[in-house]
Each structure stands twice: as structure tokens, then as C-alpha cells.
Amino acid sequence: MKITSIKSLFFVALISSLGAIAQADNLPSDQQVSSKTVSKPTYVEEYQAITEVLNKYIEGCKQAKSSIMKPAFNEHATMYSVGADGKLAGGAIPILFDGIDKGFRPSPDAQAAIVRIEIVGTAASARIDANDMSGISFTDFFHLLKVEGKWTVVSKIFQTHVAP
Numbered sequence: 001m002k003i004t005s006i007k008s009l010f011f012v013a014l015i016s017s018l019g020a021i022a023q024a025d026n027l028p029s030d031q032q033v034s035s036k037t038v039s040k041p042t043y044v045e046e047y048q049a050i051t052e053v054l055n056k057y058i059e060g061c062k063q064a065k066s067s068i069m070k071p072a073f074n075e076h077a078t079m080y081s082v083g084a085d086g087k088l089a090g091g092a093i094p095i096l097f098d099g100i101d102k103g104f105r106p107s108p109d110a111q112a113a114i115v116r117i118e119i120v121g122t123a124a125s126a127r128i129d130a131n132d133m134s135g136i137s138f139t140d141f142f143h144l145l146k147v148e149g150k151w152t153v154v155s156k157i158f159q160t161h162v163a164p
Contacts, residue, residue: 043119046119046124046146046151047117047119049151050117050119050124050126050144050151051114051117053072053144053151053152053153054072054114054117054126054128054142055114056068056069056071056072057069057072057073057128057140057142057153058112058114058128058130060072060100061100061104061107061110061112061130061133061134062106062107062108062110062112062133063106063108064100064101064104064105064106064107064134065100065101066096066097066098066100066101069096069097069100070097072152072153073093073096073152073153074093074145074147074152074153074154075093076092076093076154077092077093077152077153077154077155077156078090078091078092078093078154078155078156079091079092079093079095079096079155079156079157079158080155080156080157081157081158081159081160082159090157093156096156103134104133104134105134105135106134107132107133107134107135109132110130110131110132110133110134111130111131111132112128112129112130112131112133113128113129113130114126114127114128115127115128115129122145122146122147123143123144123145123146124143124144124145124146124151125141125142125143125144126141126142126144127139127140127141127142128140128142136160136161137160137161137162138158138159138160138161139158139159139161140156140157140158141156141157141158142155142156143155143156
């Protein structure tokens with residue numbers, strides 16, 4: 001009986017896969033998914049370039065030096081969050097740099113992780129989670145654009161958390 005169940009499950013999986021393949025074959029050529037898309041070297045290069053930009057931000061936070069993170073941001077970038085009063089707070093990116101230089105202390109043991117990066121052409125979004133960065137833990141969401149061949153952060157929004 002167990003063999004019959006396994007055969008049935010295999011048959012259902014096989015039929016489902018064939019249906020998905022047939023459905024993909026019916027899509028216009030510009031909408032078909034190719035297994036080669038994800039493994040293109042250019043994707044890896046773009047991912048690594050974005051990671052380098054985000055690591056400048058992380059290192060600037062850890063060292064409490066905005067000069068380290070400034071190259072990651074476009075001069076017109078913005079930063080926003082919701083304040084304790086529930087209202088929108090933030091504005092032009094120099095607010096971040098001022099806060100890092102005046103309000104942060106070096107946190108060499110702080111932990112940060114680039115949780116995800118999504119790339120579509122010259123646009124990307126990313127998430128960073130950080131613990132105990134100058135006594136603060138937070139989640140950052142970044143939007144990046146590839147401007148004149150270089151990835152740059154154009155906006156950042158964030159949520160702070162109680163440090164663990």
C-alpha cells in the first residue's frame with residue numbers, strides 16, 4: 001500500500017510539472033522564465049556591487065563615521081521613519097550623517113546582516129537588520145538605482161527595535 005501511495009504522489013507531481021512546463025511554453029517569449037536568467041554573471045556582479053555599497057553603510061554605522069557611508073548615498077537621497085509621536089520624521093540624507101557623527105558611538109562588535117537584495121534592471125531594493133549598533137537595533141529598507149554605471153542609495157526607511 002505504501003508503494004502505491006508513493007507512486008500516486010510521484011504521478012501527481014509529474015503531471016503538475018508537465019502542466020507548468022506546458023503553461024510556460026504558451027507564454028510569449030518575452031515572459032518565459034529561463035533557468036539561465038538567475039545564473040548570469042551580470043546578475044552576480046550587480047549583486048556584489050550592491051553588497052559593497054551596503055557594506056559601506058554598515059561599516060559607517062559600526063565606526064560611527066558618516067564619512068565611511070557617504071559614498072553609498074546619492075546626494076539627493078532621503079531617509080524617513082515614524083517618530084515616537086507616530087508622525088513622519090526625516091528628510092534629506094544629511095540628517096543621517098549628522099546623527100551618525102553626533103549621536104552614535106563606535107560599535108565594533110555590532111552585528112548586521114544584509115537580509116535580502118532584489119534587482120530589476122537598474123533598480124534594486126535591500127533590507128539590512130542590525131543588532132546593538134550604538135545601543136540600537138534596527139531594520140533598514142533601501143532603494144538603490146544604478147546611476148551612470150554605479151549603484152547608489154536614493155532612499156532609506158527604517159524601524160528601530162529594542163536592543164537585545
